[in-house]
């Protein structure tokens with residue numbers, strides 16, 4: 326059975342996806358948007374893609390950089406924090422930022438306590454799941470400090486936020502997004518070690534040409550899905566004499582589409598706008614005299 330399975334994997338491009346956790350659902354949405362068709366069986370962490378010569382390998386997010394770096398899989402999705410922690414410099418390339426899984430790796434200490442800055446932590450005990458990054462950060466700090474002592478970095482696999490309250494640590498290094506978990510544990514952040522988001526990474530080991538072409542095709546499809554989430558299409562009518570002003574507000578990615586209307590005094594404009602800026606853009610268009618401003622969400626695109 327196993328032999329049959331590895332035979333069916335032979336020659337396929339291997340794509341690593343986080344098997345659970347924060348990034349999992351978003352990855353499934355990306356795969357659906359890129360029309361990567363598969364059925365994941367409960368018991369298997371490898372599954373064949375029906376419509377491409379590819380297989381998905383579901384792995385812990387933390388292991389993906391190493392698997393990609395060593396060329397066991399050709400490409401994968403994980404967090405930038407995981408790539409940095411795995412220390413795979415030169416072995417993988419980041420090919421696409423995916424705009425989700427955004428968070429910060431921060432040094433946190435009890436809100437009420439004697440530790441106010443990272444220098445106060447030098448020589449004390451820090452607990453973290455990111456022992457490489459925390460070790461490097463405090464190693465540099467120890468060297469700069471004149472205390473002549475080393476900060477003790479201790480690894481724990483989860484529930485890091487509880488460490489200070491339990492008396493296990495003077496500070497922690499952990500991920501923060503909304504800050505809710507941190508505040509609930511009576512902690513606050515005193516330094517950011519890195520910012521992170523989910524990324525598509527590729528092995529730097531040379532792939533076979535037919536893998537290269539497929540990886541590039543899937544990457545381009547995923548880039549389209551990511552861009553579709555970032556942009557909207559903004560359509561509006563504007564007096565012809567104001568079109569120059571209006572298109573300064575909506576320059577589009579390459580150039581806006583300007584079309585004549587039956588009324589010679591007016592034109593219609595269609596342009597891609599960043600979703601995050603669209604409310605402001607609509608206000609400015611209205612001030613310029615545009616009307617019938619319509620914002621349309623994109624399901625998919627290639628840009």
Ligand SMILES: Nc1ncnc2c1ncn2[C@@H]1O[C@H](COP(=O)(O)OP(=O)(O)OP(=O)(O)O)[C@@H](O)[C@H]1O
Pocket residue numbers: 343345346347348385386387403404405406407425426427428500501502503521522523
């Ligand atoms: N609160 C958060 N907000 C946004 N992104 C996050 C958050 N926490 C973690 N991430 C991102 O998701 C990645 C995976 O985190 P997650 O906590 O799901 O790890 P996991 O250990 O694989 O899953 P689990 O905790 O279920 O075992 C992190 O490396 C980080 O890039």
Ligand SMILES: O=P(O)(O)OC[C@H]1O[C@H](OP(=O)(O)OP(=O)(O)O)[C@H](O)[C@@H]1O
Pocket residue numbers: 347483484486499500501502503504505506507
């Ligand atoms: O700032 P917040 O929005 O509160 O998010 C931060 C929390 O998210 C992550 O854990 P997650 O909830 O993914 O679970 P985990 O601890 O099991 O990894 C991280 O380790 C923090 O605990």
